[in-house]
Amino acid sequence: MLQDFLDFFKLTGFPDVTWQMPVMWSVCLVLFYLAVYKGFEPLLLVPIAFGALLANLPAPALVSEPPGIVLSPLAGELVEWTITPGTHVKEGDLLGRVKDPDGQIHELKAHSHGQVTELKTSPGEPVHEGEELLNVFSREPGGLYYYISKGIEWEIFPPLIFLGVGALTDFGPLLARPITLLLGAAAQVGVAATFLIASLIGFSPGEAASIGIIGGADGPTAIFLSAKLAPHLLPAIAVAAYSYMALVPLIQPPIMRALTTKKERLIRMKSLRQVNKLEKLVFALVVTVVCILLVPAAASLIGMLMLGNFLRECGVTDRLVKASQNEIINIITIFLGTSVGITMTGERFLKPETLMIIGLGVVAFGVATAGGVLMAKLLNLVLPEKINPLIGSAGVSAVPMAARVSQVEGQREDPQNFLLMHAMGPNVAGVIGTAVIAGYYIATLK
């Protein structure tokens, strides 16, 4: 009976627990604590942390690929097979070796469990990237998160989140004072500066772009860009982006105060004019056309953002607006968060690069904040009607937290000064600006 019990123990997950797993459980606990008790972006951090917990339990079936045809990962020559038709393989088993044109040998490993039914190439034959090499058969269909994670891999989730963001965003303050678009643009300096620093440290251009985009303070765009350019850094980038968005009220005020004088912080801005429906509708169409013409790579983000906004402003699609603002964005948020979390395996996350990314994230946020504030000061040199530079910091997206920070900082100096609606202009401009610079990086680096 004892032997039966011991045999059963071998079937449980305990023997497969690695040292990284308990470490990652504690990382998950920290994320849960920040989300649940400190209120750090709980809508995203809770699903991310839960996904990370699932990823660090011995449950490979949750993410396993479905069996099928195995493709060659590179062009070269097939050196040997280590299996024969009829061999049963499991995920990670060695299937064979491929030599690239430089003579380097690469191992070919199984992505799924199953039985090898057919070898389509013989050793010594040349192979092309993407060529069918062998077939693995099994009746297992693949894990739940293999399919859900396709939403990130195929770039479906971030644009759908943008649909909801568009349906929730009022571009009225931006239209009432279009010059604030420049504040949103200036904040993207943080993205560029962090790219530069990350490159100097040794990150590749794709990795540096994905790290830099944290400064845009726009989670879906950060996920969209890193899924394209540096998928292996996705978990660290997503965690850094969402954690720092929650820390906006702590990161921004010291920079805002350091870069402005008391006189500047006391500037009272004239009330915004009322913007009519036609202006808002035309704006949605103009942004769609202009931005997609300039940066086609950002088409899915900008297109969905403006679709959501057009639905909101046209006034005749109430049901669609409600679906975009609630059901769609909520369901996608759960899938997006857990799909990001499921990539946070110990092997991928517990690396020195993660700490570097988290450090560079602060730099990105700080420079972006400074960029917006300094642009506002620059504009004040030429504009007859002065802008309170405190609204420049709202150029980092983080809607509406960054605008709220401008309001609170303004009221510290003058309790009767209301900057909130003025700050919403650069705040929503930042969303467009981040999508544009992401499109630039994708177009040039992919």
Add this chain to the structure above:
Amino acid sequence: MTALVPLAAATAGAEQLTFLQNLQFQAVGVMVVMTSLGGLAIVVAILAALLAPMHKPARAASAAVPQAAVLLPGEIPPEVRAVIAAAVHTVLKSPHRIVDVQPAANPLLQAWSMEGRRQIFQSHSFRR
């Protein structure tokens, strides 16, 4: 900026850029963003000049019908005021007069409602 195409080729090959190449790459990126959003600002300003005059405030219908008293955001409902007055009367006993009733929360936290109220006040002009 003629070097952008070879630069893009270098970056696409995941080669490490030199500092100057990288600086140029970032400068072009910032220029793309500034041009896009700056261009949009100009288009929006032109749109506003063309479309804003078309806006006619719909006031005739609403002016004809007297509106029921609507509570402003953050305003205390009359029944709550009555309860507060009764509570004060019960506790104080001695002659007193309630001058004002204010929410106890930190005014900094009511920024949204204060901004809304300010906008409503600003949208009406006094008749002289």
